[in-house]
Amino acid sequence: MPYVTVKMLEGRTDEQKRALVEKVTEAVVETTGASKEKVAVIIEEMSKNNYGVAGKRISDQ
Amino acid sequence: MPYVTVKMLEGRTDEQKRALVEKVTEAVVETTGASKEKVAVIIEEMSKNNYGVAGKRISDQ
Amino acid sequence: MPYVTVKMLEGRTDEQKRALVEKVTEAVVETTGASKEKVAVIIEEMSKNNYGVAGKRISDQ
Amino acid sequence: MPYVTVKMLEGRTDEQKRALVEKVTEAVVETTGASKEKVAVIIEEMSKNNYGVAGKRISDQ
Amino acid sequence: MPYVTVKMLEGRTDEQKRALVEKVTEAVVETTGASKEKVAVIIEEMSKNNYGVAGKRISDQ
Amino acid sequence: MPYVTVKMLEGRTDEQKRALVEKVTEAVVETTGASKEKVAVIIEEMSKNNYGVAGKRISDQ
Structure with a gap:
């Protein structure tokens, strides 16, 4: 502890995550x-199909 | 903000998620x-192997 | 299931939450x-001291 | 309710999860x-690429 | 790791949490x-005003 | 997005959080x-009564 969770769109490179x-x-x-x-740091990757802002999924924009 | 997270079993169609x-x-x-x-709305899909109620995974019911 | 979590700044009225x-x-x-x-719907209220965007807490803006 | 979430590295067997x-x-x-x-019990599996302690991902150790 | 989060209504005694x-x-x-x-085990207590099932908060039932 | 959540024991100063x-x-x-x-950065503070490691709450150590 502290536990840090970073939720972001999938697609970053291995080097960026490191x-x-x-x-x-x-x-x-x-x-x-x-x-x-x-x-501890936990990266949680979101897919564009499962994440939306202003009522629209990123995959639908 | 507000940030809404919806945790549900995987299997909904693309149209349902939209x-x-x-x-x-x-x-x-x-x-x-x-x-x-x-x-923001974040959909988190659970697999039947990783989700249980009343002591039993959905995949074991 | 589904489990919905709504994270938002504290301050909404009881009626708004209902x-x-x-x-x-x-x-x-x-x-x-x-x-x-x-x-299930879970409301998680954030205080302005514990929430920031663009590097600044809401309480510091 | 109660809702229990268990975050752990991926790799456990089906029997262990049961x-x-x-x-x-x-x-x-x-x-x-x-x-x-x-x-309800929800298992969230983390990959070694997306989880780190003491500044290093498990995949980089 | 593993990290366990238990979300439940507030009101359990200190002994129950131990x-x-x-x-x-x-x-x-x-x-x-x-x-x-x-x-690690993290207990997250929910108030009846901030938790609902079947469209109704526990505080409104 | 990205959304960062930092879970840590309560007790940090306002300046530390800033x-x-x-x-x-x-x-x-x-x-x-x-x-x-x-x-976005969200700070979630845990009380010693509601957080334990190795089977013991911090408040019981």
Whole structure:
């Protein structure tokens, strides 16, 4: 703990995900004082069929 | 914001999901006064192997 | 199931919440074919201190 | 209700998941007094590419 | 990891919550092979005003 | 979108939360290419009574 969940559209590269986990962990450690070993980051990828804004799915826009 | 997450068993058609995002957004706008552009709807589909009620997975019933 | 979670800023009236649960349930039943008795709606209220967009908390804007 | 979500790395066997739903339901019923029929258990499997601790994804360790 | 979230109506006693964390952890360890030190349990309490089934909040039933 | 949720024990200062939202947003923008205006950060604070690791609540340790 802290547990960080990042929900975003699928499609980022492996390298982007690697960097995301690293940099978000740094940000959490720097600002909350949590120890690095305790910070967990979970990436949850959304498909365009299953995510919508303003009443429309991204796949329907 | 508001952010709406709908967790349901996988298997709905594309058309059902389109309508779900549309109608849920309408319901949220109508009742909370939120502006339509700000409402996000995320559909999270569960497989029958990973969801159970009363101690039994749907796949085991 | 389906389970619907609505995350929104705190401050809506009791009446708005009553209507939100009712109308969101109707929207889910109408579009997914789920039976009304099975639909659960959970409202999660966020405080302005704990929610931010574009790098700024709502309480700091 | 109660709704139990178990987030864990993907890779458990079907038998492990069956037992997990059963035993977690028993634990919830025994300790909270909830009725068994009302307890839902949702398993959310994480891939090693999308989960990291201490700034590193499991897939990068 | 695994991370277990239990969403339930507020009102359980401190003793019930103590036992819930203990027994759910045991159930997860026993069935998934996860090590006890790694299992986290998070209790999320819902108020009757913010939770509804079949279109009605528990507070309105 | 992306939507970031940070679950952590309650008790951080207002200033820590301000910095957390700012720095996490920067980390997400830098590594995923998302536009800053679209990134939402939600802080969910857990009480020691409702959070446990290794079978014991933090309040019981």
